[in-house]
Amino acid sequence: xxxxxxxxxxxxxxxxxxxxxxxxxxxxxxxxxxxxxxxxxxxxxxxxxxxxxxxxxxxxxxxxxxxxxxxxxxxxxxxxxxxxxxxxxxxxxxxxxxxxxxxxxxxxxxxxxxxxxxxxxxxxxxxxxxxxxxxxxxxxxxxxxxxxxxxxxxxxxxxxxxxxxxxxxxxxxxxxxxxxxxxxxxxxxxxxxxxxxxxxxxxxxxxxxxxxxxxxxxxxxxxxxxxxxxxxxxxxxxxxxxxxxxxxxxxxxxxxxxxxxxxxxxxxxxxxxxxxxxxxxxxxxxxxxxxxxxxxxxxxxxx
Numbered sequence: 001x002x003x004x005x006x007x008x009x010x011x012x013x014x015x016x017x018x019x020x021x022x023x024x025x026x027x028x029x030x031x032x033x034x035x036x037x038x039x040x041x042x043x044x045x046x047x048x049x050x051x052x053x054x055x056x057x058x059x060x061x062x063x064x065x066x067x068x069x070x071x072x073x074x075x076x077x078x079x080x081x082x083x084x085x086x087x088x089x090x091x092x093x094x095x096x097x098x099x100x101x102x103x104x105x106x107x108x109x110x111x112x113x114x115x116x117x118x119x120x121x122x123x124x125x126x127x128x129x130x131x132x133x134x135x136x137x138x139x140x141x142x143x144x145x146x147x148x149x150x151x152x153x154x155x156x157x158x159x160x161x162x163x164x165x166x167x168x169x170x171x172x173x174x175x176x177x178x179x180x181x182x183x184x185x186x187x188x189x190x191x192x193x194x195x196x197x198x199x200x201x202x203x204x205x206x207x208x209x210x211x212x213x214x215x216x217x218x219x220x221x222x223x224x225x226x227x228x229x230x231x232x233x234x235x236x237x238x239x240x241x242x243x244x245x246x247x248x249x250x251x252x253x254x255x256x257x258x259x260x261x262x263x264x265x266x267x268x269x270x271x272x273x274x275x276x277x278x279x280x281x282x283x284x285x286x287x288x289x290x291x292x293x294x295x296x297x298x299x300x301x302x303x
Contacts, residue, residue, distance in 0.1 A: 008237035012230040013249045017256025019226040023087060025218035029210040032084030033203070037196035038219060040076045043227035044189030051186050058183060067174050068187040069195075075167025076192030076227070081199075082160025089153045098157040100133040100254065105165035106247045113169050116242065128279050129251040135276025136254060168243045175239035185231055255280055 026035045051058060060068070086095045103126045110116035174184055200207065210216075238246040255277055262269070 005237060005240060008233045008240075009246075009249055012234040012237075013252040014256060015225050015230040016250070016253040018260055019222060019230075020253070020257040021260050022218045022221050022226065023084060025214045026084065026222070027088055029212075030208050030215070031200070031205045032088060033081050033196060033200050033205055034207060035219070036077070036080045036084055037193050037200060038209075039080070039193070039222050039227060040072075040189045041193030041197065042219065043076075043223040044186055044191075044193055046224065047182065047186040047189060047228050047232075051183055056180065056183055060179070060183070060187075064174075064177070064179055065187065067170060067177075067179065068184050069191040071167055071170045071174065071184060072188035072190065072192030073195050074163045074170065075231075076189050077163075077196050079160050079164035079167060081196060082156050082163070086153055086157050086160070095157060098154065099161050099164075100130050100251055101158075102161045102165050102168075102250055103129060103247045105162055106168055106243045109165055109169045110172070110243045114172060114243075122245065125248075128282050129248060132276040132278070132280030132282070133251060133254050135272045135279065136258060138272045138276070139270075165243075168238060168247065171235045172238055172243050175235075181232055181236050181239065185228070185235065189227060251280060 026032075026039075030038075048058075083095065083099070086098075107116075107118060107122060107126065111118045171181075171184070175181065234246065234249055237249070240246075258269075258273070
């Protein structure tokens with residue numbers, strides 16, 4: 001990986017590591033579905049204005065708009081609705097462990113839909129990463145049970161991560177079709193936000209806004225940094241190194257979230273958490289090393 005790709009990796013990892021905490025300020029007064037629609041409508045509008053001001057090409061075919069709409073619905077709509085909803089009923093640790101499984105879905109969908117190769121070394125690195133995430137949240141996971149509707153929420157989380165994984169694959173596909181990331185994200189976030197707001201109306205959810213400063217600031221942070229900056233970096237990285245390896249970003253975020261939780265929520269580290277952290281970063285280092293070796297091999301062959 002190049003220095004630029006390391007930056008593209010680090011930016012979303014650091015930002016999304018903080019959004020787990022920021023999302024907690026979105027819960028309570030406003031229905032999660034409404035908050036998701038606010039977030040991506042705001043992000044889409046801001047990114048759309050940026051694209052217009054910077055003179056980027058904004059005309060696309062009907063087929064390209066359909067791809068961007070599917071991207072918005074899967075990655076910026078259904079996925080985040082389930083994340084917000086899950087965090088109202090499950091601990092963030094359990095949600096983090098469930099969503100870490102996205103790496104296996106990315107490998108699977110990349111092989112089926114984009115004809116990518118399933119490599120044993122990538123699978124091994126993925127197992128290390130998911131195992132590390134599970135150990136980080138061992139206590140929360142041990143206390144999880146399938147009573148009181150938790151089983152339904154668990155299935156919804158799986159549905160959400162499948163939706164997110166398909167969004168990853170759609171992004172890789174549209175980049176192969178030379179649809180720029182920023183413009184696709186602008187339209188995708190608008191489509192995702194609009195589809196979620198339409199769902200708000202269909203389901204009869206109360207349309208409200210929390211006037212507390214904490215809600216407004218966290219909403220702005222999630223829209224600008226958690227959505228525009230993080231997704232622009234992550235999806236650009238995805239287009240360059242593939243959906244099977246770029247998704248390791250999502251395995252680093254829980255560890256960063258725990259560091260923040262240590263400071264603000266008095267999270268207590270134990271031997272299992274430290275072991276989980278070692279496994280987590282071992283998986284990421286292995287994935288990066290494998291990609292670097294592959295790139296070096298390709299350069300040697302070309303020369």
